[in-house]
Amino acid sequence: MLPNPLTTPAALHRAETQWPDGIAVVDDQWGEHIELTWPQFADRVREFAAGLIGLGVRHGDRVAVWAPNSFHWPIAAVGIQYAGAVLIPLNTRYTASEATDIIDRSDAKVVVVSGEFAGINRLAEVLGSSIPEGRTVVSVPLDDAADADGVVGWNALMASASAELVEQARERAEAVREDDLSDILFTSGTTGAPKGVMAEHQQTVHGSHAWGDNGRLRAGDRYLMVNPYFHTFGYKAGILPSLLFGATMLPLAVYSPSESMKMVAREKITVFPGAPTIFQTILDDPTRAEYDLSSLRLIVTGATIVPVVLIERLQSDLGVEAVVTAYGQTETSGFITTCRPDDDAVTVATTCGRAFPGMEVKLSEEGEVLARGLMVMRGYLDNPRATAETIDADGWLHTGDIGTLDERGNLTITDRLKDMYICGGFNVYPAEVEQLLSRFPDVTEAAVIGVPDERLGEVGKAFLTVRPGSDVDAAAVIAFAREHLANFKVPRAIEIVDAFPRNAAGKILKREMS
CATH class of the missing domain: 3.30.300.30 (ANL, C-terminal domain)
Known part of the structure; x- marks a missing residue:
């Protein structure tokens, strides 16, 4: 069931009411075991939102998050939106100059940033750049940085949530409209300078619900999240479907085959989406037989051309109940077409499936894939020309991908137009x-x-x-x-x-x- 209204704050209120004993998130990456029920998670979200309001964040302001997968990320993401603000995810692989460019272009008022990750201390980089000028930096989880000018530690921010500020946060959440911006995700930049994709709450929620419904996501599912949260695959096909369907989030900051298999076996993971290379490394890992992976019921892959042999091995070698491929772009919140769990093996192995509910797909005369529907973006940030070039007068988004459609409407991507x-x-x-x-x-x-x-x-x-x-x-x-x-x-x-x-x-x- 979709939340009413179609906003992430409404989805949070529904989750804490519908699954009062359900586990929202489990995270063992920070030297302690973090396990929050949905009501506890909702309380943390409200505290974060209240903390932002205390920093002066207003409805419609932008807040950037530059951090790896952890329990902090979904709290921050939903908390930003709960306060009526707009989430700006930042790629953890960005350099400080790349992050500065996007923070400046999006006019972010607050930047939530991690400390050391992948051998680089992002907080130190931020403090050594122009990013803190005129904005507040929230450190995750390094509260010892709170003495630095303009830096607020995560725990200090949460502790600042007075009863009055929490009440203001509730009022902000109630005021969020379906057509308010939920987030601005910047394209990956594989074909040029990243563009800011503006998505509304209704577009985001429709897409995330369609993804979860197609995967038959349910309360009690345990979802291993190796896809980075700053990307649609981790955020809109990960955090938000869990919020909408009551699945437990288990974030993993740094992917490795061994750590992923350990988590599947230890935590009885049932849902495990990822890029094809992730499953290739697991299938080829010589220690795979040492781990009990039998709890897995759903694997979803995509993000690039998927070798047919990979799909076949996931089904035969791992015995997974459903292997699904999907296709989307940032401009559609990540959702255009998908296979269904009960599709035959040939369909799953050779196509991207049919249009998600609420979406239409057709081909241009040149064979370019065009998409239209509930998940298509509002447009590009401060770039009406690029928006007009991408979305035509009839509302069709020109994907830049070349494809074919079979008699059942299954899409096969044959290539990027520019490749x-x-x-x-x-x-x-x-x-x-x-x-x-x-x-x-x-x-x-x-x-x-x-x-x-x-x-x-x-x-x-x-x-x-x-x-x-x-x-x-x-x-x-x-x-x-x-x-x-x-x-x-x-x-x-x-x-x-x-x-x-x-x-x-x-x-x-x-x-x-x-």
Whole structure:
């Protein structure tokens, strides 16, 4: 059931009432065991919102969060929105200059930032930059930084929530409208400078509910969250569906196959979404048999081209009840199409499924995927020209992806429009080539790009990752491709690499390959 109104504060009020004994979040990453019921989680959210109000945050103000996955993140995210403000998630891989650019462009009044993560002390970087000028910095969880100018420790902020401020927070929450902005997520920047995608509460809630409903998410599910919270896959397909359906959030800040398998076995994880590379590493881990992964019932993957063989192995090797692929973009809160849990194996392995409820999908004359419906963004922040170029007069969002639709409405993405290259006058869509190369023995993943060629204009170059200890012969791969592809599609060069450059959502950064 959708909350009424379609806002995250309304969803929080519903959660604490409907699941008073349900566990909202479990986190063992901070030297202590954190376990909060939904009413306890709601109280923390209200305290955080009250703390923001005490800092002078007003309805419609923007608050940025620059931190890894932890119990702090959902409290902060929902707390920001509870106070009537707008969430600005920041990629944990940003440099200080990149973060500064987005904080300035979004005009964030408060920045919630972690201390040391992945070997870098983000708080120290923030304090050494221009970010604190004219705004407040909230440190997570380093309260010893509270003496620094303009810095408020997490615990100090929560402790500042007087009864009067909490009451103001409740009033703010009641005043949030469905068409208020819930968040501004900046695109990954794989095709240029990041653009701020403005989403309203109703768009966000519709999308998150559709995702959870499709996965048959339910109270009692235990959801391992390795997808970064700053991305739609972690936030709108993770935190918010849990809020809407009563699932327990189990955040993991740094992914590793062993730690993930330990958590699945120890915590009886039932739901585990992630980018394809995550499941590839688990399937190939030599210690996998040591862990009991039988509690898993739902795996959702996407974010990039998914090798057919990966889907087959998830079903056969792990025995997971439902493996679902989905497709979306930041501009649609991450939701355009999805397979259903009861789809046959061929549909799940070869398509992105059908449109989510509330969404429509069609193809342009050029084969570009167009999407329209409840989850489409309001527009790009301070960029009406880009908005008009992306959303046409009839409300269709132009995704920039090339695809096909079968007779049942299942979408197959054949490639990014901008990834296409022309070899000898023929269009080549790398995804088709990558799917084939992923079938070659011992190849785990493939990425194909076009490189300049004096005679043909461009030719294909394939980058491959392979199973540890295997010996894949480049000439044999090319011969295999020649057996199955037209000559103009066959890569002219093969390079074996240890890993691909990726953004935090798992997408391969082809612009960094040559």
